Every structure is written in C-alpha cells, then in structure tokens.
Amino acid sequence: MLELFLEQLVNGLxxxxxxxxxxxxxxxxxxxxxxxxxxxxxxxxxxxxxxFTLLVSTSIGELGVGWxxxxxxxxxxxxxxxxxxxxxxxxxAPLRKSGRLAPVVSALGVxxxxxxxxxxxxxxxxxxxxxxxALDRRWEIxxxxxxxxxxxILGVSIxxxxxxxxxxxxxxxxxxxxxxAIDQETARLMGIDVNAIIRFIFIxxxxxxxxxxxxxGLYYRQLHFxxxxxxxxxxxxxxxxxxxxxxxxxxxxxxxxxxxxxxxxGYISAAWKDVxxxxxxxxxxxxxxxxxxxxxxxxxx
Amino acid sequence: MEVxxxxxxxxxxxxxxxxxxxxxxxxxFKAGPYWTDVATFFGIYVLLGLSLNIIVGEVGLxxxxxxxxxxxxxxxxxxxxxxxxxxxxxxxPVSGILAGGFGYLLxxxxxxxRGDYLLIVTIGLNEILRITLINDxxxxxxxxxxxxxxxxxxxxxxxxxxxxHFYFLVLIITTLVVMALLRLxxxxxxxAWNYIRExxxxxxxxxxxxxxxxxxxxVLGAGLAGIAGSIYATKMMIISPESFTFWESIVLFTIVVxxxxxxxxxxIVGSAVMMILPELLRDFMQYRMxxxxxxxxxxxxxxxxxxxPSKRWQLEMGRETEE
Numbered sequence: 001m002l003e004l005f006l007e008q009l010v011n012g013l014x015x016x017x018x019x020x021x022x023x024x025x026x027x028x029x030x031x032x033x034x035x036x037x038x039x040x041x042x043x044x045x046x047x048x049x050x051x052f053t054l055l056v057s058t059s060i061g062e063l064g065v066g067w068x069x070x071x072x073x074x075x076x077x078x079x080x081x082x083x084x085x086x087x088x089x090x091x092x093a094p095l096r097k098s099g100r101l102a103p104v105v106s107a108l109g110v111x112x113x114x115x116x117x118x119x120x121x122x123x124x125x126x127x128x129x130x131x132x133x134a135l136d137r138r139w140e141i142x143x144x145x146x147x148x149x150x151x152x153i154l155g156v157s158i159x160x161x162x163x164x165x166x167x168x169x170x171x172x173x174x175x176x177x178x179x180x181a182i183d184q185e186t187a188r189l190m191g192i193d194v195n196a197i198i199r200f201i202f203i204x205x206x207x208x209x210x211x212x213x214x215x216x217g218l219y220y221r222q223l224h225f226x227x228x229x230x231x232x233x234x235x236x237x238x239x240x241x242x243x244x245x246x247x248x249x250x251x252x253x254x255x256x257x258x259x260x261x262x263x264x265x266g267y268i269s270a271a272w273k274d275v276x277x278x279x280x281x282x283x284x285x286x287x288x289x290x291x292x293x294x295x296x297x298x299x300x301x
Numbered sequence: 302m303e304v305x306x307x308x309x310x311x312x313x314x315x316x317x318x319x320x321x322x323x324x325x326x327x328x329x330f331k332a333g334p335y336w337t338d339v340a341t342f343f344g345i346y347v348l349l350g351l352s353l354n355i356i357v358g359e360v361g362l363x364x365x366x367x368x369x370x371x372x373x374x375x376x377x378x379x380x381x382x383x384x385x386x387x388x389x390x391x392x393x394p395v396s397g398i399l400a401g402g403f404g405y406l407l408x409x410x411x412x413x414x415r416g417d418y419l420l421i422v423t424i425g426l427n428e429i430l431r432i433t434l435i436n437d438x439x440x441x442x443x444x445x446x447x448x449x450x451x452x453x454x455x456x457x458x459x460x461x462x463x464x465x466h467f468y469f470l471v472l473i474i475t476t477l478v479v480m481a482l483l484r485l486x487x488x489x490x491x492x493a494w495n496y497i498r499e500x501x502x503x504x505x506x507x508x509x510x511x512x513x514x515x516x517x518x519x520v521l522g523a524g525l526a527g528i529a530g531s532i533y534a535t536k537m538m539i540i541s542p543e544s545f546t547f548w549e550s551i552v553l554f555t556i557v558v559x560x561x562x563x564x565x566x567x568x569i570v571g572s573a574v575m576m577i578l579p580e581l582l583r584d585f586m587q588y589r590m591x592x593x594x595x596x597x598x599x600x601x602x603x604x605x606x607x608x609x610p611s612k613r614w615q616l617e618m619g620r621e622t623e624e
Contacts, residue, residue: 109597291418
C-alpha cells in the first residue's frame with residue numbers, strides 16, 4: 001500500500017517538476033503582461049523535437065550523459081529563447097495596448113502556426129527518442145524505484161527553480177521584474193526599461209520550457225506535435241492552482257498537480273485522472289479564488 | 302447628434318438587411334445541396350458564436366469551454382431520442398432548457414471567479430465533460446463512438462432531412478435569435494452587461510446585481526448553444542466526443558474576438574472567416590493550417606478591435622483609445 005503511494009509520489013514529483021518549469025513561463029509572462037501565452041506549450045514541444053534531432057543526427061550524444069545532455073539542453077534552450085523573443089516582437093508587442101483578448105487570439109494563432117510547422121518538419125506520426133541506456137539506471141530506496149532520468153529531472157528542475165527564485169528575489173534585475181509586474185507605468189517612471197524586461201521574460205520562460213521539453217522527451221521517449229497542447233493545459237492549470245503571476249506559486253502548483261495526477265491514476269483510474277485533476281482545481285478555486293499561494297498581481301480597481 | 306444620424310440611417314439600413322435576407326431565402330434554390338450544407342453548418346456556427354458572444358462579448362466573461370454546452374445540447378437530444386424515443390422536435394427546446402439549466406448549475410459556484418481563473422475553470426469543465434463522454438458512464442454516452450441513430454425531426458408530415466430543410470430550420474432560428482439579441486442589447490439587461498464588462502466595480506456601485514446578470518448571460522448562452530447542439534445532432538444523426546473538444550471551444554472563442562466583442566454582425570463575419578478561410582487556403586495543401594495560424598496573428602495585429610466591432614463599443618471606447 002505504502003509502496004504504491006510512494007511510487008506514485010515519485011512519479012508525481014517527476015511529472016510535477018516538468019509542469020512547474022512550463023508553468024513558470026506562463027506565470028512570468030502573465031505577471032508582467034497579463035497575457036495567457038498559449039504559444040508557450042508549443043515552445044516546449046519544439047524544444048523536445050529539437051533535442052530529438054540533435055540527439056539523432058549529431059554526435060553530441062556520444063559525449064555521454066553528462067556533457068552530452070548539458071550541451072543539448074543549452075543549445076535547445078538558446079534556440080527557444082530566440083524564438084520566444086521573435087514571437088513577442090511579431091505577435092504580442094503590437095497588441096500591448098489593445099485590450100485583453102486580442103493578444104490571446106494572437107497567441108492561439110502562433111500556437112496553431114508552430115504546431116503545424118512542427119508537423120511539417122517532423123511528420124504527423126509519433127517519433128521516439130533514441131534509447132539512452134545510461135539513463136535507465138535504477139536505484140531502490142526503501143522499496144521505491146527511481147531511475148537516473150527521474151533523478152535528473154527532479155535535480156535540474158529544482159535547481160533551476162531555486163536559481164530563478166533567488167534571481168527574482170535578490171538581484172536588481174529581479175527587483176525590476178517585480179516592479180514591472182506590479183505597475184508598468186510606474187516602473188517606467190522609475191527608469192526601468194519595461195521593454196527590456198518583457199524581452200528578458202520571453203528569454204527565461206521559453207528557455208525553461210525547452211529544458212522541460214528535452215527532459216520529457218528523454219523520460220517518456222514519445223514525441224508528437226500535439227504534445228504542446230496537453231502540457232500547456234496542465235502547466236496553465238498548475239500556474240492557476242498556485243496563483244497566477246506568483247513564481248513560487250507556479251512551482252508549488254506544478255508539483256501539486258503532478259502528484260494529484262499520479263495519485264489519481266494510481267488510486268482512481270487512468271481514464272478518469274484528468275477529471276479528478278480538474279474537479280480538484282474547481283474545488284480549490286471555489287475555496288481559494290486566487291489559488292494556493294494567492295496571486296501577486298496588483299488589481300486595477 | 303448620434304441619435305439623429307442613427308434615425309436617418311435607419312430606413313437605408315433596413316433596406317440593406319431586407320435585401321440580404323431575400324438573398325438568403327433564394328440561396329439554397331440556386332446553390333445546390335453541397336453549398337446549402339456548407340451554409341447550414343455556417344449557420345450553426347453563427348448560432349454558437351452568438352451564444353458565446355453573450356458571455357464573452359457582452360459581459361466580458363472569459364469562457365473557453367463553450368463546446369461543453371454545445372455537447373450538452375447534442376447529447377441530450379441524442380440520448381433522450383435513442384434511449385426513450387422522444388421525438389427530436391420536442392427535444393429541440395428541451396435540449397436548450399437542459400443545457401441552460403446545466404449552465405446555471407455549473408457556473409453558479411464559480412461565477413465569482415475573475416478573468417483568467419474563470420477561463421481555466423471553463424476549460425476544465427469542457428475537459429471533464431469530454432472525458433466523461435468518452436468513458437461512457439452507465440453506458441449512456443456510447444464512449445468514443447458516441448450516440449448513433451438519432452432520428453430526424455418530424456413536423457407534421459414533413460421530415461426535416463434534406464439539406465434545404467436544415468438550411469431553413471437554421472435560418473429561421475438564427476434570424477429569430479439575432480432579432481431577439483439585437484433587442485436585448487438595447488435593453489436594460491444589455492446595457493447592464495456592457496457596464497459590467499467595462500467596469501464591474503462601478504456597475505455594482507450603480508446597483509446592478511452583477512452576480513445574477515453574469516449568471517443570466519451564462520444561462521442564455523448555454524441554452525442557445527444547447528439548441529445549436531440539438532440541431533447538429535439531428536443533422537448528423539451521429540454524435541461523438543470528438544466534435545466537442547477544447548479545440549472547438551477555441552474556434553468559438555476566436556470567432557467572438559475576431560469578429561469584435563459584443564458585435565452581432567461581428568460574430569457572423571468571424572464565423573465566416575473561421576469557416577471560409579481554411580477552405581480558401583485549400584490550395585496550399587499541407588501548409589493550410591500554417592497560413593491559418595499566421596492569418597489569425599495578422600488579423601489581430603492589424604484589427605485588434607475585431608473585424609466588425611460593435612457601434613456602442615466604438616462610440617464609447619473610441620474616445621478613450623485615441624488619447
């Protein structure tokens with residue numbers, strides 16, 4: 001009994017940390033621009049595909065798990081950061097002053113575009129990440145199995161999140177981001193280059209998403225051009241659960257969602273797990289209308 | 302001044318609308334069954350767009366799970382007809398009322414949620430319903446295959462079965478709905494809705510019962526979507542969960558925003574764009590959806606207010622945005 005619980009807990013934390021990484025991209029963009037960036041999930045998906053291509057058609061993978069993985073992740077994160085800036089410039093920057101919903105539809109357009117681009121480049125069938133035997137090493141700790149890949153996902157995500165948290169809380173740049181999130185106009189008057197902050201957000205978010213994408217590819221091995229939708233929905237749910245615009249909230253929300261999902265799959269049924277997740281989400285929002293940790297978004301009254 | 306110009310414009314506008322309506326009456330006799338069918342589906346989308354426009358456009362509530370209400374209507378008709386054999390003519394209003402009732406029950410506990418929280422909850426409702434339909438509770442919904450063998454509507458001796466019958470059914474219902482909504486827009490309720498959209502706190506302070514007004518919008522929108530779902534069910538005779546996915550909700554949401562929030566002609570233009578653009582792009586073969594996505598971005602960037610924004614919106618917001 002306890003073993004199943006712990007097993008699902010480890011699985012949940014693994015998936016949850018991926019959700020957290022993707023949710024951070026949502027919540028940071030939301031915090032600064034009040035925009036639900038539906039295209040974010042596609043960057044995660046493209047990151048996963050790009051990692052796949054680098055692994056299959058170059059020899060980077062031969063450098064071994066350590067360096068090989070680091071180089072691939074850095075390259076993919078860089079590429080997605082560039083794409084993130086480009087998307088912001090083309091699809092969101094012109095709409096900064098025009099209501100809440102026009103940018104959302106623009107984001108949906110970008111999402112459709114990227115999804116179909118991926119389908120044209122990599123085909124509409126499932127692609128499989130090559131087997132990387134070293135990643136399947138397993139340990140047994142107190143009756144619970146954990147693979148090296150799970151350990152990497154947990155380690156990398158938690159470290160990245162701690163790094164981001166410290167950056168936001170401790171550095172001048174972080175203070176500027178927080179100020180921009182509270183009030184763009186005032187931040188501008190205080191000498192903060194709001195456009196630069198927005199560009200920076202669109203570097204960090206997609207880069208984190210891309211890291212998550214590569215790790216998910218290595219973990220589940222299966223790739224499909226629609227995977228962006230699925231993860232995007234989950235990550236967005238996670239961001240809302242934690243309280244949107246709230247960076248620790250996205251981290252907690254992602255973990256919470258991952259654990260919920262895996263416990264739901266383990267104890268209820270795999271077919272009903274998403275229903276379980278959304279019912280909990282709705283119940284949570286009825287009780288706490290601004291998520292677990294509350295939102296950090298100044299509301300215009 | 303505006304009132305005078307509107308009064309002067311009125312007969313001419315009525316003439317244009319009259320001519321358009323005549324054109325719509327002649328259309329199925331000239332166009333052949335294929336295009337009549339296309340026009341019928343277009344009409345169903347207009348109906349769905351109008352129903353979502355009440356919620357998103359008029360009141361500004363972010364609902365990205367509208368396909369749930371559409372599904373409720375379609376499945377009500379499908380299940381009640383195939384299991385209990387209730388004639389589909391009766392089920393048309395029943396589906397509307399049931400979908401509206403569900404709309405009330407489902408949104409009552411979440412109506413206080415703001416903006417994006419409401420958005421994710423409506424997406425959640427859509428997903429919950431879709432997965433439930435697939436999982437086939439009590440063998441009612443037929444799982445992934447859906448409900449088969451829904452009977453056609455029978456009006457006296459006329460069985461509504463040919464494309465032209467459906468065309469006129471949809472045309473009549475849509476016209477009635479458009480007329481009703483135009484009046485509703487100008488009524489106390491319509492103005493209250495717009496007030497809530499622009500400034501909820503001020504609306505509350507002016508004595509508008511924000512909660513009931515929002516609920517009313519959801520009930521009306523859900524009910525109308527239910528009617529559209531019922532028509533869809535009798536037209537297709539088969540319904541399956543695939544037709545009511547999150548993607549469907551996104552298309553409807555896009556129709557409203559692309560057309561122009563709270564604008565009835567906007568909904569019609571928006572539905573036309575979302576239906577006709579993919580057809581026009583057919584020449585691009587596999588690049589079709591790629592261009593479609595790009596077109597969505599371009600349209601929003603160049604016309605963020607929508608393709609046909611509502612007059613009231615322009616008059617009120619125009620001054621503010623000019624700066």
